[in-house]
Structures are given as structure tokens and as C-alpha cells.
Amino acid sequence: MALTLVTGGSGHLGRDVVDRLVRDGRRVRVFARSPRTRSDVEWAAGDLATGAGLHEALRDVDTVINAATDSPIARRGGVHPIDFFRSPSAVDVGGTQRLLSLCAESGVQHFLHVSIVGLDQATLPYARVKLAGERLVRASALSWSVVRAMPFYYLLDKLLSRLAWLPVWPVPTALFNPVDTSDVADHVLTCAFDGQRGVRAEIGGPEALDLVAFARQYQTARKLHRKILAIGLSEAKAQGMGLVVSEGARGVLRWADWLQRNDPDMRNAA
Structure with missing residues (x-):
């Protein structure tokens, strides 16, 4: 049976991807620093940043x-x-380059890279790093x-x-559509095994709302009452x-449904 390696398989998205691979009866190996x-699943201990175990x-x-990715914002x-x-x-960047090189040596038949929507216009250093890694994949033989995905709900929740301790929340009004990792995992698996290659359809959540609306839904779900100071942004910003x-x-x-499913009061009660 063909073997699929998942890097970042112990992260939020990676766990959902691994769960679906196992559900579909596929043979799975997870590459992680801490198995x-x-x-x-099979476990392979190592570190993409150094190449150990790869x-x-x-x-x-x-x-x-x-x-796999290393986002300080998401981590903290x-x-x-x-x-x-x-x-x-x-x-x-370094880990992606190393992985691509070793995949070529090992005869890997398909390399699927998870990236982020909007990298070409994004200016934050993390986005520039992600774009550099994606370009390495696109230039590979x-x-x-x-597959580009929107930011995940769990990160928006974090x-x-x-902001919960603040009496007033400064929140941008820009539209966006974050997504749950479960939906991204479904899309990733489709793209991994449908035989197509190249730049695939990007994926986002079902609702395109401004961040103020997402913040208000968050406050309602978490029973918070805070004033929201809406901050207008230009399209470029x-x-x-x-x-x-x-x-x-x-x-x-x-x-709203994700917030209900991930209500900390319900988890603590369980």
C-alpha cells in the first residue's frame, strides 16, 4: 500500500489531515519532533528545521x-x-528546500504544499517567509x-x-473569511489524491464578514460585553x-458553530 508522509502532522491542520487519511484506510507516517x-499511524521523529530524521x-x-510551518503569532x-x-x-524556507531535495532523491510521486491565501500582497514577515517557501515548491521539478488556505478559526479564537481583558477592543473592519481546519483537511485530501497537480483551488470559510462581525459573534458566544472600536483600513493595508x-x-x-463546538465551559464540564 502506498505510504503518505505528513509533516506538521501533530499540529491543528495536520491532525485533521492524519485523521482523514486513517479514516480512508491509507497508510500514514507522521513526521514530528515529538511523536x-x-x-x-507510523511515527518518524525529526526536525524539519535541521533535517534530522528526514x-x-x-x-x-x-x-x-x-x-509544517513555524508561525510565532500562531504559536503564542x-x-x-x-x-x-x-x-x-x-x-x-530552509526546511521546505531540504524536504524537496530529499523527496526528489527518494522518488516521491506527489508533493502537496499547504500555503496561505493572499501571500502575494501580504507584507508581514511571516507572509514573506511563507511566500518564499511556496516559490521553492513551484520551481521544483x-x-x-x-493549496492556499485562509487563516484558521482556532487562531482567530486565540x-x-x-483582548478579553480590555474594556474596548480595537478591531479592523476589513472583510475576510477564515476557515476551520477540518474543512481545509477535506480539501487537502481531495487535492492529494485526485490526480491533478499544480496550483489548486484555494479554500476559505463559508462567510465573508468584516472582523468586527466576527468579534461580535465571539463576544456573544463567550458571554462578553466589550465595546468594539471599529478601525477602517484601506484595501492595501x-x-x-x-x-x-x-x-x-x-x-x-x-x-458561530465552531465557537459553540469549542466552548471552553462545555469542555471543562465534560
């Missing part, structure tokens, strides 16, 4: 789904001043696919939760921040 305990992880692999759930000046590139509306595929899970 987990689930026994329905050669062994690619043994007998037919398809690679590269969902908030924006720090340093994020406007630099972002680490060891995983998204491998048989490749690129960012808004960090919104695009620079990654606040865009995707074209192509749309997920099905709405933000």
Missing part, C-alpha cells in the same frame, strides 16, 4: 503532505512588535500541488481571547495584513 502515542522518514513514501496566540520586523525561516476574501473552494463550518 505522539496514537498507534494507527531521510529515514521519506523511506518508501509515495505522497508528501507538507503542513498573539502579535508582538517583533512580528512586524522578522519571522523565522528555518522551517518554511517534483510533481507538486499548492487572538480575540487575548488590509491585504498587507492578510485580511482578504478567498476565491475557489469554501468550507461549510460557520464561525
Whole structure:
């Protein structure tokens, strides 16, 4: 049976991708720095930033789904001043280059790279790093696919939760359509195994709303009462921040429904 390697398989999107591969009866190997305990997949310990363990992880692999990334904003759930000046590139650029090279040596038949919608106009350092990694994939001689996705609901939840202590929330009014990782995972699997290659349809959430509307739904779901100070942005500034509306595929899970499913009070009660 063909073997699929998932990098970033222990992350939010990666876990959903792995779950669907297992559900579909596919043989799965997960490349991670800290292997987990689930026994329905193979684990390969290593680090994409250094290349440790990567050669062994690619043994007998037919398809690679590269969902690995290093976003300090996502990791900490908030924006720090340093994020406007630099972002680490060891995983998204160096690691992608190393992975592509070893995939070619190992005879990998399909390399699917998960990227981000709107990178061509985005100006934040992390976006520039992601774009550099994506360009490496597009220039590769491998048989490749690129799937761009909108920012994930879990990240929006983290960012808004960090505003909870403020009496007034400064929130941009720009339109965008974040998406759940479960919908992105479904789209990624379709693109991985439908035989097509190249730049695939990007995917976003089902609702294109301004961030103020998303923040109000968040407050309603979390029973918060805070004043929202709407901040207008030019189109160029919104695009620079990654606040865009995707074209192509749309997920099905709405933000309000995601908030209900991920209510911390319900999780604690369970």
C-alpha cells in the first residue's frame, strides 16, 4: 500500500489531515519532533528545521503532505512588535528546500504544499517567509500541488481571547473569511489524491464578514460585553495584513458553530 508522509502532522491542520487519511484506510507516517502515542499511524521523529530524521522518514513514501510551518503569532496566540520586523525561516524556507531535495532523491510521486491565501500582497514577515517557501515548491521539478488556505478559526479564537481583558477592543473592519481546519483537511485530501497537480483551488470559510462581525459573534458566544472600536483600513493595508476574501473552494463550518463546538465551559464540564 502506498505510504503518505505528513509533516506538521501533530499540529491543528495536520491532525485533521492524519485523521482523514486513517479514516480512508491509507497508510500514514507522521513526521514530528515529538511523536505522539496514537498507534494507527507510523511515527518518524525529526526536525524539519535541521533535517534530522528526514531521510529515514521519506523511506518508501509515495505522497508528501507538507503542513509544517513555524508561525510565532500562531504559536503564542498573539502579535508582538517583533512580528512586524522578522519571522523565522528555518522551517518554511530552509526546511521546505531540504524536504524537496530529499523527496526528489527518494522518488516521491506527489508533493502537496499547504500555503496561505493572499501571500502575494501580504507584507508581514511571516507572509514573506511563507511566500518564499511556496516559490521553492513551484520551481521544483517534483510533481507538486499548492493549496492556499485562509487563516484558521482556532487562531482567530486565540487572538480575540487575548483582548478579553480590555474594556474596548480595537478591531479592523476589513472583510475576510477564515476557515476551520477540518474543512481545509477535506480539501487537502481531495487535492492529494485526485490526480491533478499544480496550483489548486484555494479554500476559505463559508462567510465573508468584516472582523468586527466576527468579534461580535465571539463576544456573544463567550458571554462578553466589550465595546468594539471599529478601525477602517484601506484595501492595501488590509491585504498587507492578510485580511482578504478567498476565491475557489469554501468550507461549510460557520464561525458561530465552531465557537459553540469549542466552548471552553462545555469542555471543562465534560
